[in-house]
Amino acid sequence: YLTGEKVWEYTIASTSGLLNAENRDWSKTIFQKLEIPSTIKGELTHPGTTSYFLKDEILKELDISQNIPIVCVPGHDSACAVIGANLDNNSAYLINGTWSLLGVELSKTITDLVGLKKGLVNEGSLEKKIRFMSMTIGTLPLQSLRNQWKKENENIDFKDFSNLAKNSILNNHIEITEEFLITSDIENLIKDKYFKKYRCVINSKEDILRIIYNSLGNNYRESLELIKNLSNKEINNVVLLGGGNQDSFLIEIIRKSFDCSIIIGPIEASVTGNALIQFKSL
Known part of the structure; x- marks a missing residue:
């Protein structure tokens, strides 16, 4: 909503039961066993390492010209x-x-x-x-x-x-x-x-x-x-x-x-x- 970017944040993803406990990424086995389409997931984003900018529509609505970074925090x-x-x-x-x-x-x-x-x-x-x-x-x-x-x-x-x-x-x-x-x-x-x-x-x-x-x-x-x-x-x-x-x-x-x-x-x-x-x- 703020940036136009869709992210799969690691700490929230870890509560889903869909990660591999060892490599801490999506588990192919679990997705296959539960017949969950892999298209619903994307690459995991780790908090504190990623930021995006507030999207243009909101900048315009608020009459702001300066780019404002939106930080990915633990969800x-x-x-x-x-x-x-x-x-x-x-x-x-x-x-x-x-x-x-x-x-x-x-x-x-x-x-x-x-x-x-x-x-x-x-x-x-x-x-x-x-x-x-x-x-x-x-x-x-x-x-x-x-x-x-x-x-x-x-x-x-x-x-x-x-x-x-x-x-x-x-x-x-x-x-x-x-x-x-x-x-x-x-x-x-x-x-x-x-x-x-x-x-x-x-x-x-x-x-x-x-x-x-x-x-x-x-x-x-x-x-x-x-x-x-x-x-x-x-x-x-x-x-x-x-x-x-x-x-x-x-x-x-x-x-x-x-x-x-x-x-x-x-x-x-x-x-x-x-x-x-x-x-x-x-």
């Missing part, structure tokens, strides 16, 4: 976020939002069946690198609780969640599964899961919130251990990105869950990475 928001993280060779990242993406940047793909069964993925990153990561439900249960309580005329703000959860002494956790995506009564789902696991009833908002915080921390800990084992990579620090960085108690839980240092990265990491790629390209 995937998490790929942009990781660029905004300023990782080193021993860093992992945790995009700490509605969905949680925890991973490392690698020069090679990892296709171990253990990772496949656990839902780990290889997605594209800058300079043809790979983001080897787990994707789990993040702060969605907290958002759903707030929405449910709001409908019940209990308007508890997110900033109050931390203080409520701190008042609970529970150290247990539950499994945050796909049920959390579809339920219309998340409070009772949490209570039921807790009762089935521990044969103990919880009712207070403090305990309900604490269980979700604990469960997120446990998910992150397990995901990081699996990634470390499969990548054979030493992790010295985890850079936290995204809106969850505004939740002080969630940060505290994460610190306790990891046996390495925590670095607080930008909340708007995708925006930061997008801008950095444009600067780099220009």
Whole structure:
């Protein structure tokens, strides 16, 4: 729309399931097996290496005479976020939002069946690198609780969640599964899961919130251990990105869950990475 040029950007293409994991290009085998016409694809474009100019029609419409370059950035928001993280060779990242993406940047793909069964993925990153990561439900249960309580005329703000959860002494956790995506009564789902696991009833908002915080921390800990084992990579620090960085108690839980240092990265990491790629390209 902006340039008149059609591109197939690498980080988005990597999420399609249509790339060869080894050479990171379109897989002829997959296209043939699925009977997808090869005419729908073009040569992959890598972010930060390509720019086109704003097309003449738009220049004319805006009454601009100077050519304006349009930079090809990572089309995937998490790929942009990781660029905004300023990782080193021993860093992992945790995009700490509605969905949680925890991973490392690698020069090679990892296709171990253990990772496949656990839902780990290889997605594209800058300079043809790979983001080897787990994707789990993040702060969605907290958002759903707030929405449910709001409908019940209990308007508890997110900033109050931390203080409520701190008042609970529970150290247990539950499994945050796909049920959390579809339920219309998340409070009772949490209570039921807790009762089935521990044969103990919880009712207070403090305990309900604490269980979700604990469960997120446990998910992150397990995901990081699996990634470390499969990548054979030493992790010295985890850079936290995204809106969850505004939740002080969630940060505290994460610190306790990891046996390495925590670095607080930008909340708007995708925006930061997008801008950095444009600067780099220009």
